[in-house]
Amino acid sequence: MVNGQKTKSKSKRVSMRKKSKILKKVKLHCEKKAKEARKMAHYKPKPSKGDDQEARHEEQVAAMEARRSRAIETYEQNQVVKKERAAAKRKMGLPDDEGDADIRQLASNASRRNSEFDMSKKQKVESVGPQEHSRRQFYKEFMKVVDASDVIIQVLDARDPLGSRCVDVERMVNKARGLKRIVLLLNKIDLVPREVAEQWLKYLREELPTVAFKCNTQQQRTNLGRKSFAKATENVDVLQGSDTLGAETLLQLLKNYCRNQKMKTAITVGVVGFPNVGKSSLINSLKRTRVASVGSTPGVTKAMQEIHLDKNVKLLDCPGIVFAASGDNEASATLRNCTKIEKLEDPATPVKEILRLCPAEKLTSIYKIDNFSNVDEFLMKVAMVRGKLKKGGVVDSQAAARIVLHDWNEGKIPYFTTPPLREVSEHTEFGAIVSEWGKEFDVDAVFKDEANAVIAGLPSLADSSHVQMNSSAPLTMDVDESLVQFSN
Structure with a gap:
């Protein structure tokens, strides 16, 4: 009642539309409950997979324990019987069984042979060395x-071509069955002055066809750059870039050989050389794609890799040639990046060789240090400048020596060598080879434009800051004559 007046009550009637919805929901709910009830009437719970596995595991454990206990019980019974028999025999004054003595003798002999085998195996490993397997x-x-190759490309380092040349390779190629030819490739041509490159090309071409080359140094995976003759002559600073130079000359040389030899099938070209001279980089530069693994440390290529340059040329990448590792040439091999610097026990010895070859003024300007008198003082100052200190502020001379060796191998300490004087007898010896192979490769036509295309962009000797060194003697391979076998 409001203000004395009676209010009208609200109706509780529901519309038919709403009522039908409610009835429909109730019907669906009842059907769902009935369906679940029917399911539960016929439902039989199954054991879970985890429970079944656990039960089987318990049964297996119980069976194992039973077998173990039976074995222990049988063993104890046998021991008791043996002791009783032995006591009875001793009481009667009889000796032990001959079978037991034989078993003890066999066990003693087996133990002795095992110890002898272990000792011989240890001595063999110590005498052969840990790297013998990898060398083989x-x-x-x-x-x-x-x-497998028709033509062998021996890659040389332009800074020291004789030091990176292996005469054993040429000897074995000449011994191999079939018609095989050798081409020398003077790689890293951008690291030497122009006059030095011309001298080396002239010297090596008196023996074998030689190509000046610069590999691509770009980091992308594909579309590696390459300069042709026309583009290279336009810019004298092209060698300072990252593009490939000399690829056109090399490919033309191979095509001429195929044409003159009338080869209808694809030619196979093997790429060999010492570690870190640029074999895999050469293949990537020719393919213009990074198909071969490259790195600044030796031993990146572990096995032969086959790369199809096109339908007519197939390239074979070879692991770095293993040299004869003796104490006399260990320092020389390290300076040619033929050994891993991180594994050197005494990295100061090759650094001493660098100090002997390189003027002190050059090293002081490169490392921004004062004058020094010996290798220990030099390494100490380099370690102080580069922050190579051990615990307690002690100078780490070993780390400083490895830094210097890395700088030497990466070209941060520029150097070059000049070709030696050739004797008259050597001219006569190589004359026939130069004449015959020159016609097969048609070298006169190929090398006609090379001077303007590649050599012209090199800095002159007067403008360079390189260190001149004497040419190194070639290293020899660690050849096992029993492995020198060619297939028929």
């Missing part, structure tokens, strides 16, 4: 490349 494997891969 690398050498076998090298022999596969030589055997």
Whole structure:
């Protein structure tokens, strides 16, 4: 009641539309409950997979424990019987069974043979050395490349071509069955002055066809740049870039050989050389794609890799040639990046060789240090400048020596060598080879434009800051004559 008046009550009637919805929901709910009830009437719970596995595991454990207990019980019974028999025999004054004595003798002999085998195996490992297996494997891969190739490209470092040249390679190629030819490739041509490159090309071409080359140094995966003759002559600073130079000359040389030899099938070209001279980089530069693994440390290529340059040329990448590792040439091999610097026990010895070859003024300007009198003082100052200190502020001379060796191998300490004087007898010896192979490769036509295309962009000797060194003697391969076998 409001203000004395009676209010009208609200109706509780529901519309038919709403009522039908409610009835429909109730019907669906009842059907769902009935369906679940029917399911539960016929439902039989199954054991879970985890419970079944656990039960089987318990049964297996119980069976194992039973077998173990039976075995222990049988063993104890046998021991008791043996002791009783032995006591009875001793009481009667009889000796032990002959079978037991034989078993003890056999066990003693087996133990002795095991110890002798272990000792002989240890002595063999110590005498052969830990790297013998890898050397044999690398050498076998090298022999596969030589055997399968029609033309062998020996990659040389332009800074020291004789030091990176292996005469054993040429000897084995000449011994191999079939018609095989050798081409020398003077890589890293951008690291030497123009006059030095011309001298080396003239010297090496008196023996074998030689190509000046610069590999691509770009980091992308594909579309590696390459300069042709026309583009290279336009810019004298092209060698300072990252594009490839000399690829046109090399490919033309191979095409001429195929045409003159009337080869209808694809030619196989093997790429060999010492570690870190640029074998894999050469293949990537020719393919213009990074198909071969490259790195600044030796041993990146572990096995022979086959790369199809096109339908007519197939390239074979070879692991770095293993040299004869003796104490006399260990420092020389390190300076040619033939050994891993991180594994050197005494990195100061090659650094001493660098100090002997390189003027002190050059090193002081490169490392921004004062004058020094010996190798220990030099390494101490380099370590102080580069922050190579041990715990307690002690100078780490070993780390400083490795830094210097890395700088030497990466070209941060520029150097070059000049070709030696050739004797008259050597001119006569190589004359026939130069004449015959020159016609097969048509070298006169190929090398006609090379001077303007590649050599012209090099800095002159007067403008360069390189260190001149004497040419190194070639290293020899660690050849096992039993492995020198070519397939028929």
